[in-house]
Amino acid sequence: MTTSLTIPFNAPCLIGKETAYMQAAMANRHLSGDGRFTQSCQTLLQELLDLPKALLTTSCTHALEMAALLLDIRPGDEVILPSFTFVSTINAFVLRGAQPVFLDIRPDTLNLNEALLEAAITPRTKAIIVVHYAGVGCEMDVIGNLASRHGIPVIEDNAHGLFGSYRGKRLGTFGRLATLSFHETKNFTCGEGGALLINDPALIERAEILREKGTNRNRFFRGQVDKYTWVDVGSSYLPSDLLAAFLLAQLESYEAIQARRRFIWERYERELADWAAAQQVRLPLVPASCDQAYHMFYMLLPGLRQRQQLIAHLKNEGILSVFHYLPLHLSEMGQRFGGYEGMCPETERISDMLVRLPFFYNLRDEEQTRVIETIRNLRLEL
């Protein structure tokens, strides 16, 4: 056997044109936010997703903070979300004083269990946040109907789901607002970055103001006002145009990136199916209503012991795999908000079983072969 190098869990996607575009941004002499490359990324997202407005931000976390500001979330407001997600999904709202209401997930897609939603709504509910886990859409028909019947806005944390769709409609276009992440662990990246997707045109102007330190600078540049001034709260949520240049290279090649990710994902599914069935391991489930975004390849092991056995076995062969999410309702902060053991049983169970395999654009075929063969050589201690 040849000496084997470590296979990382993730490596940032590099498609090729990033350097040339960043050099072009330098030649433009516009390195701050909202330059030509920022505009190009936003226009491309608007066209591809068919939505009224996309604003690049410094992160998905910051886009979620903008969403909380745009909804005027205040102390005491309740925000419903799945417990099985990343902290930023709720931290952005907690920063404004919101009380999280943690809901359990569906055992099949690991998305918010929409059957539990109605009972969680109170007169203080100010938002429902959904996460399209692994880029597989939530049951947006049911969630959308319930939310509009109660007059509650839906926010999509679409950090996993760019270019996925539910019943033929793109993820990120269902909620009043949606957010994207371009962190290096995501399908498309500029290191750190994100976007706010605005589906309600009434929110566009205020979003531009919040993102520009609470000033009407955007209107000034469009010649709509003759001076720019402080008009609202706000912060600095614009990424540098250098980062937008890097990102544009990837967004322009989204079909190639997604096709490669789809190939890797389907190969894992195909070549691990027999092993999984024999070892009582469950592979991801994608309902017929969903075109997934190929963001992650996870497996559900029979339990915590087998999950740790697999991670250790892979590590022994120089292959890095990871697990997530620790249920938010059981975290230190979650418990301060009333979270307790048994509150979301499915989330607690799944959190012990899940493992994510190396999955990134530049993963080579022979590396994936090594991952698959190493897994197939393992007999779990059941």
Ligand SMILES: *Cc1c(COP(=O)(O)O)cnc(C)c1O
């Ligand atoms: C990655 C991620 C975020 C945070 O994205 P950043 O761009 O790093 O702020 C938020 N929510 C989910 C579900 C994520 O996976």
